[in-house]
Amino acid sequence: MNISVIGCGYLGAVHAAAMASVGHEVIGIDLDNAKIDALAAGNSPIFEPGLPELLTAGIESGLLRFSTDIANVGGATVHFIAVGTPQSTRNTSADLRYVDAAIEGLLPYLSDGDLVVGKSTVPVGTAERFREAVEARGAHLVWNPEFLREGFAVKDTIEPDRLVYGVADGDDYAVEALNEVYATAIEAGSPVIVSDFATAELVKVAANAFLATKISFINAMAEIAEVTGADVTKLADAIGHDKRIGRKFLNAGVGFGGGCLPKDIRAFTARAEELGRGESVTFLKEVDAINLRRRERVVELVTEELGGSVFQKKVAVLGLAFKPNSDDVRDSPALDVAVRLNGFGANVVATDPQAMQNSRRLHPQLVYGTTEEALADADAVVVVTEWPEYKELDPAEVHRVVRTPIVIDARNCLDADAWADAGWEYAGLGRQVRNGRATS
Ligand code: UDX
Secondary structure, eight states: OEEEEEOOSTTHHHHHHHHHHTTOEEEEEOSOHHHHHHHHTTOOSSOOTTHHHHHHHHHHHTOEEEESOGGGGGGOSEEEEOOOOOBOSSSSSBOOHHHHHHHHHHGGGOOTTOEEEEOSOOOTTHHHHHHHHHHHTTOEEEEOOOOOOTTSHHHHHHSOSOEEEEEOTTOHHHHHHHHHHTHHHHHTTOOEEEEOHHHHHHHHHHHHHHHHHHHHHHHHHHHHHHHHTOOHHHHHHHHHTSTTTOSTTOOOSSOOOSSSHHHHHHHHHHHHHHTTOGGGGTHHHHHHHHHHHHHHHHHHHHHHHTTSOOTTOEEEEEOOSSSTTOOOOTTOHHHHHHHHHHHTTOEEEEEOSSOHHHHHHHOTTSEEOOHHHHHTTOSEEEEOSOOHHHHTOOHHHHHHHSSSOEEEETTSOSOHHHHHHTTOEEEETTSOOEEOGGGO
8 A cells, every 4th residue: 555654753663664564655754854864764763673674675675765745645545643742841731733733734635535544642532623624635534543662663563462443433444444554464463443533542541551550550569668678579470470460561660761651641641631530540640650759769779878978979870761672761760860860969970772872962961981981980880771781791790890889770670699699789679688798
């Protein structure tokens, strides 16, 4: 099929490349010249495993093109809206200006029988607002949320664990057309759920609200574990064996960040309040508060471990991305911890395998370096993003280069016994401090 994707960020770039990889002819549109130039040359502007290969293959096959000119969507019949919906600068609601602009910009190019497919995460009620204008052009509107995880975005787009189509009542034409777009995924077993617009819009925010709640639940247990001497990782393992609960998303630590979970739960709360149902999701404010408290706790733990002050202490901050396999630092707990420690006068040297460039743009005041530079003569080491290279660090080797063997494992991702045995003072979140220094 002939497809356009409007918005080529974390979502749209992957979607465009993935659609080309299953044989569609795709044009990706974005206002950002630099981004489009990079994509058109086969260079991914973001770090996403598998995306560069997909881009190169798409461009070489001639199926994938990019442009800054919306007029180039003219040849396409299915138009995906994949622009961002960041948190508003005025309050916690979603800023819909990019979605509004994308759909308005697209309207003049729509023809009879075209599909406008919204993928952006929007407050419930948004699709209904665009319906009339789209239908007036003879086109069909669908809301088709995406559930891709950064780091696994290519796989999640090509083999989604479900496809949700929010359509107008009785719009079988749109369902069939979208089934054709996703034929490869459907043949491979992805289930399709067809609903009204409101349900489709809600599915996305409900899923993210649930995931955020699960993480904050275990982090709340970590807070209790910290004052009772319990171990939250063992607790998570034990409750996770119950299949109704499951072990996934029960990793206690510095909490969630990124371009989705934090802003989505806030926008959901704001929308529920607008609808007069604020009390239904009041708990999400608590979920947010628990999450943000964990960042403070990490800073507190570093301070405690350094004897009450971080002032002029060298702290190696390992990790800046909001999670491994990503260069995304939007609302990153790791970057936040680095900035806070720096603000308290610590000599922070921060490092990350992929996210230093994005971090530097936001926080040029921080000192960035290699892992070796960060660790050299450090008074404390803080692991804030669980990149494999940090999990695989040899505690004995690192011991030799630091000034003081204190490690704060803000993701509970290190082998606590191995670090303690190598002579480290190990402090995790929601776990007992292990003092191995005496044995070093
Ligand atoms: C999320 C959703 O998973 C995805 O379906 C949606 O489309 C977009 O938002 P993403 O933001 O890529 O995806 O990251 P995700 O893997 O969900 O992790 C979110 C945050 O939660 C990260 O900061 C991660 O470190 C944190 N997290 C995750 C935990 O703190 N503990 C866990 O157990 C799991």
